[in-house]
Amino acid sequence: MTLVTAGTMRETRALRGSLPLWVGVVSYAVLIFAGNRLLNDPDTQWQITVGQWILDHHAVPHTDVYSFTMRGAPWISTQWLAQVLYAQIYAWFGWAGPVVLAAAASSATFALLARYLVRNLNESAALVFVAVALALTAPHLLARPHVLALPIMVAWIGELIAAADRRGAPSFWLLPLMALWANVHGGFVFGLMMIAPIALDAVVQADANSRMALAARWGVFAALALAASCCTPYGWDSLLASRKILALGNALPLITEWHAADFTFLHPFEICLLGGIGLALYRGITLPPLRIVILLGLVHMALSQGRAAEIFALLSPLVLAQPLARQIGGAEAASSLSLRPVRGAMVAGVAVVLMAGTLTFAAMHRFAPNTANSPVEAVTELKKLNVERVFNDYDFGGYLIASGVPPFIDGRTELYGEKFLVDYNRASGLSEPDELFRLLEQYHIQATLLRTQSAAARLLDHVDGWHKVYNDDVATIHVRKAGGSHAAEPPVEPK
Template sequence: MTMSVAHTTEAAHPLRGLLPLWVGVAIYALFLLAGNRLLIDPDTMWQITVGQWIIDHRAVPETDVYSFTMRGQPWISTQWLAQVMYAKVFAMFGWSGPVVLAASAISATFALSTKFLNRHLSESTTLVFIAAGLALAVPHLLARPHVLALPVMVAWVGGMISAADRRAAPSLWLLPLMALWANLHGGFVFGLVLIAPVAIDAVWSAEARSRKSLALRWAAFGLAALLTSFVTPYGWNALLASQKILGLGAALPLIMEWKPADFGSLGALEVCLLLGTGLALYRGIKLPPVRIMLLLGLVHMALAQGRASEILALLAPLVLAAPLARQIGGAATAPSTAAPTRGVLFAGVAAALLAGTVAWTSVHRFEPHTRGSPVAAVAALKQLNLSRVFNDYDFGGYLIANGVAPFIDGRTELYGEKFFVDHNAASGLMEPENLFRLLEAYNIEATLMRTQSAATKLLDHVDGWQKIYSDDIATIHLHKSGAVHTREPAVDPKAK
C-alpha cells in the first residue's frame, strides 16, 4: 500500500517526466565548474595533436609518424573522429573547448541513462543508480575519446535491452549509432559482442512459437551491425585493430588504467558491490539466467580492469531495471507535460546553459594539469636538438604534443607486448641489463625519466651519462663520452 501511494504521489508531480533533463543539467554544471578535472590526463594533449594532424592532412594515419622507435610501422587511430572533434574545439576555443565538449558528452550519457531507467524504476531508485554510477565512473571521466563514445554506448545498449524487455528485435535505427561509435572509439567492439547475450535473453524470454523468427531477426540485426561497423576510413581494419589491444597479454596489467581492482582500501567499486549484494540478499531479488550472466560478466570486467568500472556503472543498471522493477515496484505512469510547455522549458534551459557556459569560460581559465608532466625538462631537452631520447612511459604523450619523438608512449598496441614489457623492466630495473641493452640497441642520446625512478638513480652511478637537468618531476641524462659518474659507487654495465 505504501508503495502504491508513493508512486501515485510521484505520478502527480507535473515535472516527473523531466528527470533526465535535470540530471543532465546538474551533471553538466558540475563538470563545467570542475573543468580542470577533465584535463588531468596528459594524453588529452597528444589526442588533440593527432586530431590536428588529421585535419591538416585531410587523411587518417596509416603508419606511425610520432615515435622514432616505430616510425613508419602500421598504426591506425580507431578514435580518429573524437580526436578531430577535440582538435576542432581546441582550435576555436582553447582549452575551454575540450572541457565543454567532454562535459556535454558526460551530461548526455547520464541523461540517457536516467531516461532508460526511469521507464521502469521510480525516481528515487533511478537517482540511487545514477549516483552510484557517477561515483564509479568519475575517475575515468576525462577529456579523452572514450568519453565522447559513452552516450553512444548507453543509447546502443539501452536500445537493445529495451527490445529484449519487449521480447522484440532492436530497431534498425540503432545501426547509425554503431557507425558513429566505430569512428569515435575502439570500444565499439564491445557493443558488437553484447548483441549475442542480449539476443539470447530476448529469445529465451519469448513465447516458444515466436522464438525462431525472433532469433532470425536478432541474427539479421547482428550481421547488419557488424557490416555497419566497417563504415570507417579503415573499413574492417578498425575491428581487427582491437585484437592488438586484447593481445597485449602481460603488458596490460602494467598499465594503470588496465590494472585489476585493488581492494587494499575502501573504494567506490567495493562499496557498490557490497551494497548491491546486501540489497539482493535482503530483498530476495531474482534475475533471469541470461541477465545474471550479463551482470556477472560486467562485474568480472570491472574487477579485471580498472577502466571497465564505468562500463559496469552505466550498463549494469540497464540490465537490472526491468526485472528489478517487477520485484521492488516500478515507475508509475506520469502525466505528460504539454508539448508546447516542454518546448519552452527546453529552450529556456538551453539558453541558460549557453549563457552560463559563456560567462564561466570567459572568467575561468582552463588548462591541463601539468604538475606531473615534465614541462621544464622538455623545454631544456628541446634546446639540445636531439632525436633519440629514452623516455618514461608516462611522458610519451607530452613529448608528442611538444614535437619531440618519444621512445614509447600510450599507444601500447603500436609497440606490442614484448617492447612494452622490456621497457617496463628496464625503467623499473626489474631486469637492469635490459636498460643498458635498450640504450645501446637504439643508440640513445639522452634519457628523460622520472627523477625518483630506479633507472634515473642508477645512471647517476654510471660513467658516460652526464646529468644535465633535474627537478622534482624529471631528470635528463646526456650520453657523453668521458662523463664521470656523479654518485658512488661506480657501476659498470658490462660487469658480470
C-alpha cells in the same frame, strides 16, 4: 479523483519528464567546476595532435609518424573522429574546449541513463543508480575519446535491452549509431558482442510460437550491425584492431587502466558491489537466467579490468531495471503529451543558462593539463640540445608528441606491442637494471627525459658516461657524454 490528487499526479509526471534533464545539468556543472581534472590524462595531448594531423592532411593515419622507435610501423586510429572533434574544439577555444566537450558527453551519458531507468523505476531508485554510476565512472571521466563514446554505448545497450524487455527486436534505425560508435572509439566491438546475450534473453522470454521469427530478426539486425561497424575509413581493419590490444598479454597489467580491481583498501566499487549483494539478499530479488549471465559478465569485466568499472556502472542498471521494477515497484505512466512543449521550452532555457555559465566560468578560470605529465620547462631545454633519440617516461610521451619531439614510447600501447612494453617497464622501473642499459645502447639514446624521483633517473645520476644537465620538480634530463664521470651529487651544468 479529487482536484488535489489530479494536481499531484500532473506534478509527478512533470518531474518524471524532467528528471533526466536535471541529472544532465547537475552532472555537467559538477564536471565543469572540476575543470582541470578532466585533463589529468597524459594521452589527451597526443589525441589532439593526431586529430590535428587528420585535419591538416584530410586523411587518417596508417603508419606511425611520431615516435622514433616505431616510425613507419603499421598503426591505425580507430578513434579518429573523436580525435578530430577534440582537435577542432581545442583550436577554437584552447583547453576549455576539450573540457567542455568531455563534460557535455559525460552529462549526456548520465541523462540518458536516467531516461532509460525512469521508464521502469521510480525517481528515487533511478537517482540511486545514477549516483552510483557517477561515483564509479568519475575516475575515468577524462578528455579522451572513450568519454565521447559513453552516451553512444548507453543509448545502444539501452535500446537493445528495451527491445528484449518488450520481447521484440531492435529497430534498424539504431544501426547508424553503431556506425558512429565505430568511428569514435574501438569499444564498439563490445557493443557488437552484447547483441548475442541480449538477443538470447529476448528469445527465451518470448512466446514459444514467436521465438523462431524473433531469433531471425535479431540475426538480421546483428549482421547489419556488423556491416555498419565497418563503415569507417579503415573498413574491416577497425573491427580487427581490437586483436592488437588483446595481444598485449603480459603488458596489459602494466597499464594502470587495465589493472584488476584491488580490494586492499575500501573503494567505491567494493562498496557498491557489497551493497548490491546485500540488497539482493535482504529483498530476495531474483533475475531471469540470461540477465544473471549478463550481469555476472559485467561484474567479471569490472573485477579484471579497472577501465571496465564504468561499463559495469552504466550498463548493469539497464539490465536490472525491468526485473527490479516488478519486485520493488515500478514507475507510473509516462508524461502526457500536453507537457512536451513546456518541456522543450525548459530544455532551451536551461541550455542558454548553461552556455552563459560555461562562458563566464571559462573566462574566469584557466584550464590546463596536469603539470605532472607536462614537463614544459624540461622539454624547452631538451630542444636546445638538438638531440633526436630521447628515452622518456611513459607519461611524458603525449606531451613530447604535442611538442614535436619524437618519443621513445607513448600511450599508443597497441603500436609498441607486448615485448617492447614489458622490456621498457623492466628498464624504467629497474626491476632489471641491465635492461635499461641494453635499451639505451640498442636504440642509441642520446638523452633521457625521466621523472625526477624515478629510480632510473636517480641511477643515471651515478653512471659514468651520463651527465645531468637539467632537473626540476617534474623531470630530469641526462645526456650521453663520452668520458663523463659521476659524482655523489652530480652538478648541473649552467645553461
